[in-house]
Amino acid sequence: MKTHSLIKLAFLTVTIFSLHNCTLFNLPNGSEKSTLGENTYYSPKIRNLPPPKDKIIVGVYKFRDQTGQYKAAENGASWSTAIPQGTTTILLKALEDSHWFTPIERENIGNLMNERQIIRSTRKEYAGNDANESSSLPPLLFAGLLLEGGVISYDTNVMTGGIGARYFGLGAGAQYRQDRITVYLRAVSTSTGEILKTVYTSKTILSTSVNGNFFRFIDTERLLESDIGVTQNEPVQLAVTEAIEKAVLSLIIEGVKDNIWANKQKNPFDFNKIIDDYSSEEKINDSRIIGNKFPDQDRGKMSVFAYAEGFKIKDDYVNAKMNIGGKLGFKYFFNDYLNAEVNVNAVTFENEGIFKKNVLMSELNLECLLLPKYKLSPFIYAGAGMFPLSNKTLYKAQIGGGLEYLVSQNLGLRAVSQYDLGFTDDWDNLINGKRKDMGVRIGLGINYYFGSKKTKN
Known part of the structure; x- marks a missing residue:
């Protein structure tokens, strides 16, 4: 039997089974009885x-x-x-x-009054001599x-x-x-x-x-x-x-x-x-806005963070490989939106089978939290950094951004991406052409807030 025939048979089998057993996907497969x-x-x-x-x-x-x-x-x-x-x-x-x-x-007082009038008329008509007494009704509540x-x-x-x-x-x-x-x-x-x-x-x-x-x-x-x-x-x-x-x-x-x-x-x-x-x-x-789950003062004045990052160099060699590194840092908030950050991070420059070097970097960034009053907020940042390599110090710039989600008043989960812009072409110890060496990184981490802010009345 040909390959496409086997695939066709398998696909039809799965489709028929899925449609026959809709409860597999929590879908209704029949009428339901009335409930409270x-x-x-x-x-x-x-x-x-x-x-x-x-x-x-x-x-x-x-x-x-x-x-x-x-x-x-x-x-x-x-x-x-x-x-x-x-x-x-x-x-x-x-x-x-x-x-x-x-x-x-x-709401339907007219219906009630009409029905009471019907009761009075009926009692009066069939009560005989006791008409006045029997036709009376208890007073309505007001x-x-x-x-x-x-x-x-x-x-x-x-x-x-x-x-x-x-x-x-x-x-x-x-x-x-x-x-x-x-x-x-x-x-x-x-x-x-x-x-x-x-x-x-x-x-x-x-x-x-x-x-x-x-x-x-x-x-x-x-x-x-x-x-x-x-x-x-x-x-x-x-x-x-x-x-x-x-x-x-x-x-x-x-x-x-x-x-x-x-x-x-x-x-x-x-x-x-x-x-x-x-x-x-x-x-x-008092300080809630639409979609907001935390008041202004819940994010602290300072925070410490830790990321796990994948880094991949963009240099003159081929077969660049992404390796896992890490980043630790500290943030200080000037206001709800703007903060300064300093961090140290470890990355690995590697072109598979050609070049590999472990590097320790330090960075200084200025970050903007775009929606600080919301649980889920995007952020962007930019700054400069430096790292030692081959008995000399190299400098770079970086831009990045991502999303932060507050899982509690003090703890935020972050997804971040960053682009490192080199000023020289010798990160891999090879100068070839006019293009500078660069790097790309993506990461996940946590951000812990502490230090209270002044509450605005």
Whole structure:
């Protein structure tokens, strides 16, 4: 059997097996039964709050989508709204789950009044002499508070990004997109009309896509191609529910802090812990921006770093080889963006079978961190360096850049690349032509921050 026939048979076997067993890739392969609705992060928090001193009767007439936003469509216009239209129902469920409020029906008060009138008319018609007594109904509850507000913003493509690579027909990539919704909720006293408290929450909506593909010519007439990918979109309904539940939780906590209402004093320390956690979140939120996970002062005034680097010389010989070396250094930050760096690093100059030399270099760089308030930030730097070689000192310049990701308040992971620009042509002890010797390096490492900055008020 020919080679391409064997490849074709193997490819068809794998394809049929993959399509038959979609669960291999966590893909649905049939209909699913109905389930209870999913919980959000704040669902158990509002359910497990300490009980109130007295439940508050609250009415919600309208808590709706105020954005006017429609779903984005690639082709033509879409008349489907981006925000669910049942946000009043979501709010009433959150109020009920909290056990701090007694929600009463006000959104469809007309239906309720009509039904009560039907009950009175029916009882009066068939009660005979006892018509007046039997036709009476218990009085409706009236609300001490009205809750107003709504979903006031839906911002698309707040943050987008991706990464991908392709090599000889084999490729893979990943993309993400963040949208953002904003909710405002206010409590209004029905006796005075005073706005007692207003809270505001927001929630990001994440969409991710991962894909891979492969194609290659088996021979001049046959092309083998394969694709696989998974896309996941966070449901907008769950994001709206979480933002509303967070708003209800914030309203309860801030109301207790301002003595608008009170919890039952079985164990006051239970609620004190909740208030302390909420106050800590407020302090962090004071200096937060969109996409930011750390306040300004979290990156320290100084840092030490260590990299593992691969270095490859670009000289007059052929067969240059990349070898692994290392770099140790210290940074001092003038401000959030700019720092000075000094380091020592060990590299190896090698042309396979021709020349090899271990070299110890020292460098001085000026670095700019482009997005210091974000967890993931690109950086660029430039500077000069020197190293001893063959009983003399050689000088060079370097430029570089990369990405830093903060895994904690003090620790950052770095991916870096650098280009070394030589001033002479004798790094390999050979002067040949006008071209100067140079070097290329790529590396991975850690950056540890210490020393606090002055906090800006």
